[in-house]
Amino acid sequence: MSRAEASGTGTGTGTATGTAAAAPVPESAAAAVRRPRPLWSLGLFRSELGLTFRRWRTLALLGVLVAVPVLVGVAVKIETSDGSSAGGGEGGPAFLAQITNNGLFLVFTALAATLPFFLPMAVGVVAGDALAGEANAGTLRYLLVAPAGRTRLLLAKYATVLTFCLAATLAVAVSALAVGALLFPLGELTTISGTRIGFGDGLLRALLIAVVVAASLVGVATLGLFVSTLTNSGIAAMATTVGLLITVQILDQIPQLHAMRPYLFSHYWLSFADLMRDPVYWDDLLRDLGLQALYGAVFGSAAWARFTAKDITA
DSSP, X not given: OOHHHHHHHHHSOSOSSHHHXXXXXXXXXXHHHHSOOHHHHHHHHHHHHHHHHHSHHHHHHHHHHHHHHHHHHHHHHXXXXXXXXXXXXXXXXXXXXXXXXXXXXXXXHHHHHHTTTHHHHXXXXXXXXXXXXXXXXXXXXXXXXXXXXXXXXXXXXXXXXXXXXXXXXXXXXXXXXXXXXXXXXXXXXXXXTSOEEOHHHHHHHXXXXXXXXXXXXXXXXHHHHHHHTTOSOHXXXXXXXXXXXXXXXXXXXXXXXXXXXXXXXXXXXXXXXXXXXXXXXXXXXHHHHHHHHHHHXXXXXXXXXXXXXXXXXX
């Protein structure tokens, strides 16, 4: 394939043959091809969203995430059926001991249990497969024939991955809320600071915590998208992203690396618990959100630079 043909394939403005390239194209028609309609980006995003959430792999990941609160809730119910406290005095996820007093605490416990690995792993799989999976299936080049352009396609993929971050987090939260309401009482709850707040306020804080947790996954989502631009193998991209996630988690647990730990995207993940203080302790929350924004900017720019210059052959 010649450079001219490759350029045409990547932008959707080229032609398939030299004869067609020589044919005159009206200026208005060429401009229409080069400038997609504003609604095209929204349609592309809807298409990517539907494709992602129809995949069996995505549904299986969401199924696993939904099952975690169910398992935790049932385990706590069985353990406390004789009147003993949850956890038996041993370590466990945050808020575990409070579940029997208020089922809303199952939301916080489930998010604390899934955030270190299950949630970011699911996001890493979806992000790593975003572009590499298309290349592996041989459909990426055909996507670029449409007048979307590489930047628009990358943005649509990125928006889809971020939407999955929110959907996965809400799946855990909604499942936990349903199981908590079914197995345990609901009502006023006690914050970490010892103050009492109403159920409505607690529910609002649970929603805010779910949004913060979803935002905390931006770093690993963007990293996975960048990795997806480096290879044409979806499996390799997913494995690399999950491997990097595990490596960062290990590094974050080594005390000798305390100087670099605040710069790891997972370091402030559990700071969402500060939303259960009264008043809310914002310092670590803002550090977490700022760090995720930094990872998003750095690896998002790297993904754009790589994808727009990449030779698409599949």
